[in-house]
Amino acid sequence: MTVKKSPSSSVMLSWMPVAAMAVVAFVDITAGPDVGLLPLVSLGPAFAGLVGGWRRTAVIGLVATLLCVGLGLYNGLFDRPRGFTAMASVAGVTGVGIAAAVMRSRREAELASVRSIAEAAQRVLLRPVPLTAGPLHAAVSYTSALAEARIGGDLYEVVASPHGVRVIVGDVQGKGLAAVETAARVLGAFREAAYDEKDLVKLGERLERSVARELEDEKFVTAILAEIGYDHQVVLLNYGHPAPMIVHPDGSADFPDPPSYALPLGLAAHGGPGPEPFPVPFTPGDQLLLYTDGVTEARDEDGGFYPLAERADLLRDSDVHRALDALREDLVRHAAGPHHDDAAMLLLRYQGHGGGQEAAGPA
Template sequence: MGLSLPLASMALVVLADLVEGRDHFLTPGIVVAPPLAAITVTWRKTLFVGVLGLLVQAALAPYDGITDIPDHDVFFGQAFAYAFVTLFSVYIAWRRETGAKAFTAIASVAEAAQHALMRPPEPRVGPVRLAVRYVSAADAAQIGGDLYAVLETPHGVRALIGDVRGKGLAAVQTSAVVLGAFREAAFDEGGLDTVAARVDTSVGRHVTTGDFITALFAQFDTPGSVELLHYGHVAPLLVSTDGTVQTLDPADPWVPLGLKDLVPAGPAPWRVPMRPGDVLVLCTDGVIEARSPVDGTFYPLGERVGPLVAGAHSDLDAAVERVYADLLRHAGGSLSDDVVLLLLSPQPRPLPMHPQDPPIPL
C-alpha cells in the first residue's frame, strides 16, 4: 500500500476542489492524508506527506480566494491546524515503527528460546518416525507452557508430552525444569516409571510456584508395541492404517507431576500393541478444548483424526499439518491456548545394502 493511499486521497481532494471552482473551499480535506500515512508508511514519509499537503494548500489558496480575505486569517488558521495534525501523525507513525521493531526483536529472541528449550527433533529418531506441530497462544512469545521431547536412548526411543498449568514466564521456567530432568533421566534410568519418578522429584525440588504438569511418557523399546505412562494428561490415540481410532485410556490414571505428596505411590506403565503403519497421536488439551465460534463445541479429535492420519506413516509432516488445519477451521482460525500435536510411528530402519559376495573359487 505505502504512499499510494495518502497521495490518492490528497489528489482526490485537489481534483474535487478544482472541479467545484472558487465558490467551494475543499482543500481542508487534505488533512486526511497525514493520518493515512501514519498507519501505512514510516514517520519520515509521513512528514513528507504532511509537508506536501501544506504546499498544495498554499498553492491552491489563491485559486480558492483564501488570499483575498483580509489578514489571511482563514489560511493561517487552516495551516496551523493542518501542521498540528501532521506532527501528531508523525508521532503516531514513529511509535508504530518503534513497536514493530520491538515486536520483531521479541519474536526473534522467543523463537531462539523455543528452539533451545524444545530442541525440535529430526523427522526420524531411531526407529521412530515423527512429526510435531507446536503453536503458542501468545503470538509475540511463540513459547508457552506446553512441552514435548523425543530422545533415542540406550533403553529405546522415549517421548514426553506435557502441559504446565498457567502461562507466561513461570510456565516456561517450569517447562525447562521438566525437559531438563527428562533428558537426563531418559538416558540414565532403565524403566519408564523410574524416569517419570525422577522428573516428578525434580519438579517438587525446583518448582515452588505450586504449578503442576500433566504429562504422558512413551517408550518404544520392543518392536510391535509401545509402553505408556500416564500423569493426568490427555489420553493418546492410536490410528491404524485403515483409519480406525482407538483411545488409549490408562488402566491406572494418575495425578499430574508436582502432586506426588497427595498420593503414596506412583502410576504403573502399560503396553499397547502397534502394528506396522499405526500412528500414535499425542496432544495437549489446547487441541481437544478448542471451541467452535459457531456452536461452542470442543474439537472432536477422536472423530476427525482417523481419515486425516490413516496411511500417512511415511509422510507424517503432511498428516500433522492436515490435523492442525482442521483444528483451525473448527476454531474459526485462531486458538486461545497453546497446542502441541505429536505423531509417532515406529518403523524399523531398512537393512543396509551389501555388495554381493564374490564367488568362491572351485
C-alpha cells in the same frame, strides 16, 4: 502463528493518504470555498503517520502543504485568517504524524528483536525431534496461543536412549513466560533422566521431584511418558494428561486410558496413587499421536470441540510429516480463529528399524 497483512490491504493502506487528499481537493474545488474543507487536507499526513515511515510522512506533509497553499490561493483564502489556520493545521498534524511514525518504527524494531530472541529460545527449548528414532518416524507440530509467540507452555521431546525410545508430551498450567520457564525445567530434567534411568517409573519419579522443587502455589504439569522398544508395544505413564490416539493401518483409532488416573506432576504432595505403567500393542504400521488439550478443546464457530477420533483418516499419507500437516490444517480450519490455548502434536509412526540422526522441527 503470526497474522500477516495481505498484499491488497497493504497497497490500500499505502495509497490512503493520497486518496484522502485527492477527495478533499476535489470536493473543495467542486463545492467552493464556503464549505470550509481545506483543513481536512491534513488527513493525508495523519494517515501517513499511521501506516508509513517518518520520511514518507514528511513527504506527504509537504505535498499536503503545497496542496493547501494551492487551494487557498484558488479560493482566495489568504486575505483572511481562515487560510493561515488551515496551513497551521496541516503543519501541526504533519509534525505529530512524523513523531508517531518514529515511535512506531522503534516499537517495530523492538518487536523484531523480541521475535528473534523467541525463535532462539524455541530452538533451545523445543529443539527439533529426530526424524527417525529406532523403529519410529517422527513429526511434530506446535501452535502457540499467543499470536506473536512461537513458544508457550506445551512441551515435547523424543530421546533415543539405551533403554528404548522415550517420549514426553506435556502441558504446563498457565501461559506466558512463567509457563515457558517451567517447560524448560521439565524438558531439561527429562533429557537427562531419559538416558540415566532404566525404569520408566523411576524416570517419572525424577521428573516429579524436579517439578515439585520448582513449582509453587499448587501449579502443575500434565504429562504423558512413553517408551517404545522392539517388542511391538509402547509403555505409557500418564500424569493426568489426555489419552494418546493410536491409529491402526486399517484406519481405526484407540485411546488407551491408564488403569488408574494419577495426579499431574507437581501435585504428588497431595497424596493419591502414582501413575501405573501400562503396555499397549504398537506394531509396524501403527501410529501414536500424543497431543495436548489445546487440540481436543479447540472449538468451532458453534462451540463444538475438535473431533480428533473422526479425523484419524487424515494421517493416512505415506509421509509422516505431510500426514501431520494435514491434521494441523484441519484443526486450524475447525478452530475458525486464533487458538485460545497452545496446541502441540507429536506423531510417531512404527515404520521399521532405523537409526537416522536427522531432525524435524515444529510445523
